[in-house]
Amino acid sequence: MDQFTLNLIFIGASFALYFGIAIWARAGSTAEFYAANRGVHPVMNGMATAADWMSAASFISMAGLIAFTGYDNSTYLMGWTGGYVLLAMLLAPYLRKFGKFTVPEFIGDRFYSKTARIIGVICLLIISITYVIGQMEGVGITFARYLEVSKETGLWIGAAVVFAYAVLGGMKGVTYTQVAQYIVLIIAYTIPAVFISLALTSNFLPQLGLFGSHDGSGMEFLTKLDQVVTDLGFKAYTEHNGSTLNMVLFTLALMIGTAGLPHVIIRFFTVPKVSDARSSAGWALVFIALLYTVAPAVGSMARLNLSTTMWPGAATGETYSQPAVSLADIETKPELNWMRTWAKTGLLKWEDLNGDGLIQYYNDKATEGPAAEMAAAQGLKGNELPTVSNDIMVLANPEIANLPGWVIAIVAAGGLAAALSTAAGLLLAISGAVSHDLIKGAINPGISEKSELLAARISMGVSILVATLLGLNPPGFAAQTVALAFGLAASSIFPVLMMGIFSKRVNKQGAIWGMIAGMISTLVYIFTYKGWFFIAGTNMLEDTAANWIFGIAPASFGVVGAAINFAVAYIVSGATEEPPAHVQELVESIRVPKGAGAATHH
Amino acid sequence: MNDKQAANAYWRANVRIIWICMAIWALVSYGFGILLRPLVSGIKVGGSDLGFWFAQQGSILVFIVLIFVYAAWMNKLDRDHGVEE
Numbered sequence: 001m002d003q004f005t006l007n008l009i010f011i012g013a014s015f016a017l018y019f020g021i022a023i024w025a026r027a028g029s030t031a032e033f034y035a036a037n038r039g040v041h042p043v044m045n046g047m048a049t050a051a052d053w054m055s056a057a058s059f060i061s062m063a064g065l066i067a068f069t070g071y072d073n074s075t076y077l078m079g080w081t082g083g084y085v086l087l088a089m090l091l092a093p094y095l096r097k098f099g100k101f102t103v104p105e106f107i108g109d110r111f112y113s114k115t116a117r118i119i120g121v122i123c124l125l126i127i128s129i130t131y132v133i134g135q136m137e138g139v140g141i142t143f144a145r146y147l148e149v150s151k152e153t154g155l156w157i158g159a160a161v162v163f164a165y166a167v168l169g170g171m172k173g174v175t176y177t178q179v180a181q182y183i184v185l186i187i188a189y190t191i192p193a194v195f196i197s198l199a200l201t202s203n204f205l206p207q208l209g210l211f212g213s214h215d216g217s218g219m220e221f222l223t224k225l226d227q228v229v230t231d232l233g234f235k236a237y238t239e240h241n242g243s244t245l246n247m248v249l250f251t252l253a254l255m256i257g258t259a260g261l262p263h264v265i266i267r268f269f270t271v272p273k274v275s276d277a278r279s280s281a282g283w284a285l286v287f288i289a290l291l292y293t294v295a296p297a298v299g300s301m302a303r304l305n306l307s308t309t310m311w312p313g314a315a316t317g318e319t320y321s322q323p324a325v326s327l328a329d330i331e332t333k334p335e336l337n338w339m340r341t342w343a344k345t346g347l348l349k350w351e352d353l354n355g356d357g358l359i360q361y362y363n364d365k366a367t368e369g370p371a372a373e374m375a376a377a378q379g380l381k382g383n384e385l386p387t388v389s390n391d392i393m394v395l396a397n398p399e400i401a402n403l404p405g406w407v408i409a410i411v412a413a414g415g416l417a418a419a420l421s422t423a424a425g426l427l428l429a430i431s432g433a434v435s436h437d438l439i440k441g442a443i444n445p446g447i448s449e450k451s452e453l454l455a456a457r458i459s460m461g462v463s464i465l466v467a468t469l470l471g472l473n474p475p476g477f478a479a480q481t482v483a484l485a486f487g488l489a490a491s492s493i494f495p496v497l498m499m500g501i502f503s504k505r506v507n508k509q510g511a512i513w514g515m516i517a518g519m520i521s522t523l524v525y526i527f528t529y530k531g532w533f534f535i536a537g538t539n540m541l542e543d544t545a546a547n548w549i550f551g552i553a554p555a556s557f558g559v560v561g562a563a564i565n566f567a568v569a570y571i572v573s574g575a576t577e578e579p580p581a582h583v584q585e586l587v588e589s590i591r592v593p594k595g596a597g598a599a600t601h602h
Numbered sequence: 603m604n605d606k607q608a609a610n611a612y613w614r615a616n617v618r619i620i621w622i623c624m625a626i627w628a629l630v631s632y633g634f635g636i637l638l639r640p641l642v643s644g645i646k647v648g649g650s651d652l653g654f655w656f657a658q659q660g661s662i663l664v665f666i667v668l669i670f671v672y673a674a675w676m677n678k679l680d681r682d683h684g685v686e687e
Binding site for chain 2: 066071074077078081082084085088089090093207210211212213219220221222223224225226238240244247248251252273274275278279281282285286289292293296502588591592593594595596
């Protein structure tokens with residue numbers, strides 16, 4: 001069976017599964033549409049949260065992000081997992097006890113203000129729309145690569161699939177679809193990882209292989225990797241090379257940003273009890289960790305694999321003990337077939353600059369050391385493998401390891417599962433904000449249950465259409481998910497939720513001005529360096545470390561924005577009157593678990 | 603006012619537990635994983651050092667344990683204060 005047919009079968013079967021689940025678990029009421037009737041088992045919810053959370057970026061790009069930077073990008077690993085500790089202790093249980101449907105609804109009730117609720121909706125929409133464009137693009141690219149259709153066609157197919165199961169199923173359908181998608185994506189991620197770990201370290205578990213020894217050389221794996229990459233003129237993998245301040249701030253921005261993402265928070269509204277919300281965050285992290293502890297192993301092993309493919313001598317001995325891989329080998333050898341496949345996508349590119357028939361991969365910016373000496377000795381005119389996309393580290397793995405066609409097909413289905421599950425979660429958050437917070441909350445409070453359910457479905461359909469159109473013509477901000485979505489979640493949503501729970505004194509004015517200050521300061525800082533609304537050329541300062549205030553990178557600024565939010569909220573609240581008695585009682589009641597069941601039927 | 607005092611005592615106990623857990627959360631990630639890495643670099647872990655292990659694997663494992671410990675601790679606290687569901 002050829003690869004195309006296999007891809008078609010695996011992707012088709014996974015889609016059929018999602019449709020089946022959606023029909024079985026379709027939503028019949030708003031309580032089911034927004035919160036799955038609060039009947040989701042905490043372990044199930046943990047699994048759904050893991051799929052909801054792990055996006056196309058986690059699945060496809062993260063291993064590569066770590067692979068090419070090494071230790072310094074551990075920020076992503078710690079940041080994107082540490083946020084769950086904050087969720088479990090600072091937000092999820094109390095918001096579950098509050099017992100309503102959306103994040104802006106809590107902000108509106110706790111701060112007894114429609115304005116606060118609308119600001120919450122605006123933040124939610126900016127965050128979720130930025131995030132969803134990336135998912136739709138991921139769907140388009142995956143389709144284009146594996147099913148030989150254009151990116152545009154792929155996007156429309158993806159949109160139709162999400163439409164079918166998310167609009168029908170609501171939170172209830174999406175929850176069980178996400179559980180299935182988690183299983184597909186974790187299998188797809190793990191199988192190639194186990195094989196690459198076995199091949200390089202004889203260790204069945206990639207997590208142990210990373211800290212084990214390397215088969216070819218007998219050295220410890222990480223020592224070997226450090227040696228090879230420094231020989232090639234790159235910075236040592238395990239060493240700290242960048243700014244410590246930014247490493248700390250960026251990790252913290254990712255952590256509090258994760259905890260403030262509305263589409264993740266609403267998942268915890270679906271469990272039956274407050275105590276379930278706590279343990280469910282733990283289960284979510286268990287399932288996330290299954291991928292996140294494999295990712296650094298996949299990344300580092302794929303990087304060593306790539307290096308030893310380019311320099312065959314490095315596999316067993318000194319890096320330069322044999323000549324570099326020849327152009328003829330790349331173009332004809334069956335085991336290098338993957339290079340030819342991926343060259344077609346533009347994610348990998350080589351060029352024999354000096355015409356010696358060999359392709360030398362090295363860092364041509366290194367002015368001294370073994371790489372510079374080798375380049376001088378061999379008369380090189382520059383790095384001859386100028387393009388290696390981060391994404392190859394995961395997507396090409398099964399081919400590099402020479403795994404059977406069905407593994408490639410399941411990786412394709414896994415990439416789609418990661419993108420679709422996150423897109424569905426985001427679309428739920430968006431449609432809830434539109435139908436529940438805007439339509440029911442602000443425009444037409446007297447709307448009937450049935451009409452609200454219809455409004456929720458229509459707003460989800462419209463959101464899918466908007467996300468698809470934006471995915472077809474991605475605006476500049478789509479590439480800035482990390483800076484924009486995490487920055488805003490950290491600087492606006494996380495602080496206001498935390499203060500709403502942990503302080504009885506922060507009032508309406510404090511919350512409103514705090515959110516505005518956090519959001520504006522973060523946006524202005526990002527726009528200053530990235531361009532106003534990310535339009536190229538409109539940035540007021542060049543985006544380099546020398547220009548950053550106190551050396552703080554724009555993507556790390558969410559932490560400062562959060563601090564500004566907290567400070568403004570406390571100062572303004574202190575200068576204005578206390579919140580009314582019924583709001584203080586609300587805070588007291590969300591702090592104790594007792595009575596959560598009753599809150600469901602408000 | 604007895605109810606109120608009991609609720610306050612429960613909340614103070616919860617906040618204390620959160621502080622303890624957050625201290626460990628910060629120690630393994632920002633501490634061992636980043637700032638204290640040079641101090642513990644003498645401890646070798648498979649081709650690198652303890653700080654690298656915490657940054658890439660250890661902190662995540664500690665986070666998981668931390669959440670389950672918190673959840674169990676709070677279940678006990680809920681029962682002790684009679685506020686369980």
